[in-house]
Amino acid sequence: MTRTLITSALPYINGIKHLGNLVGSQLPADLYARYRRARGDEVMFVCATDEHGTPAELAAARAGQAVADYCSEMHEVQADLARRFGLSFDHFGRSSSVHNHRLTQHLAARLGEAGLIEVVEEEQVYSPADGRFLPDRYIEGTCPNCGYDKARGDQCEECTKQLEPTALIEPRSAISGATDLEVRKTRHLFLRQSALRERLDQWIDSKADWPVLTTSIAKKWLHDGDGLRDRGITRDLDWGIPAQFEGAPWEGMAGKVFYVWFDAPIEYISATAEWAEANGKSEKDWKRWWKTDEGAENVRYVQFMGKDNVPFHTLSFPATLMGSGEDWKLVDYIKSFNYLNYDGGQFSTSQGRGVFMDQALEILPADYWRWWLLSHAPENSDSEFTWENFQLSVNKDLADVLGNFVSRVTKFCRSRFGEKVPEGGDCGPEEEALIAALAKRLRAYEAHMDAIEIRKAAGELRAIWVLGNEYLQEAAPWAAFKQDPARAAAIIRLALNLIRLYAVLSAPFIPEASQRILAAMQAEDDGWPEDVAAALRALAPGHGFRVPEVLFAKISDEAREEWQARFAGGRDR
């Protein structure tokens, strides 16, 4: 049996994610996981909240909570939203878990023993008023280049010039506004990625099938300037995984924690360990997904992420695993996404611009969002959400093409034959043509899903739905019923089976609606169709069904206009 390991980039703990975040990793990962399961793979699909780092500490402080409490609470909020969006994780873990502490420290120790970690002393800006070192972007001041007074220490957003924090005029803390900043010396662990450059380069070269977006970013980092640079993997923070621990092959890191980008990808593995523990499994059960010397050699590992995460997944995380000298499973395929924009601009968490996951579910069921987001996924370039497009797409595709098909067939059957699959009548050339067309499109659909070409797959699925309407028009059971009721029965029997088939094929995109259709059809068989003709006989004559409630209500112009105004900026809570 094919075994597929799927991970989605970890959503950061700091607040509720917007639709752009969702479509950038978790949602397409779920689509693929559901599809692979439907095709009979053994699937392990994990995700987690990414809980460490400066923003988490600051968000907790703003909320007046201890950071551990804040993270616990936000983890539950995100887990609940993920569940309500139908994200079918086998486990949704936490990067702050005890498993991740243990494994992160273990890998760091291995790297240290392998000589791949060194202690580097550097200078950083410290804010006594805040009681913490400030990352460059948490220092604000006047840009020496253009005079913009809110330039950040890493870059001026006004003139886009890159800056050093010490170059800012009148620098201040972006957290407190304090101006008594000082430069202090501090010691950090650095991962000697440069020592692994050759191996990483060869490894990337072996991935000829990866999207350009993915490999070009990795290549840039590998070859730019002096090549891959070593990277600091610790920070002067309280909240995180301690960098000084029993058995650590270095001294003097007391009070420091690992950098979030060191421990976050390791959580993919740890989350699988958490899964094992939560489900009464053994260590063996999770290691067979991750250790190539313990059963993972035939696992296919696919990662999903936004393009901003690519360097960490193509370079530093593989460097961590390779450098450990242990037999960890490396990623086989990376599917990365561009960004989704919102109505002519960017989604903005800080300005509350755009639609966030909780708000989306307040106004419409998850399947509406899933369908639009996936069928417009920003695969090749940034794409844009507009309410007009969303309304048109949902009304046309879901309500008119699919929903109405289910409605017209089941209601016609109920009024003419009752709520059971009618018997009698013969199939003819129309049905043969339909089956041939379906088989062809099904193969195309599978090919696109296998290649994780999401928009193309959505287009093919929609075309499969359209075939049903074309067939009904051609076969015209309402006309046949008047002369030859048996012929009408044969047509409707096929059409009812088509509904069941649509539910099965559509489930990766719209799982909740598919479930409702299957329930209405009282179908027990939800297996992926190996043979279309056979799949269209699954519901036998006499099989009972119910006419389902309206599957997809249309979005009215009034509702669209209201939401358009409501989400234009300034989160309403």
Added chain:
RNA sequence: GGGCCUGUAGCUCAGUUGGUUAGAGCGGAGCGCUCAUAACGCUUUGGUCGCAGGUUCGAGUCCUGCCGGGCCUACCA
């Protein structure tokens, strides 16, 4: 500044290694159907493929320059 991506019908996007008259869906127009969520089907209308050069028998596709949009640039995550 550097690297990469991107610009194709009103809108959202396909266009394989360069190969005839550039495609799909939506929208617009017309016709048909009447089972259905005024839904469905058929036909049809839309494009100097960002601009200017070049290579070639042949360029949406390759090269150069320019213009526009985006991302990354290693201490946000």
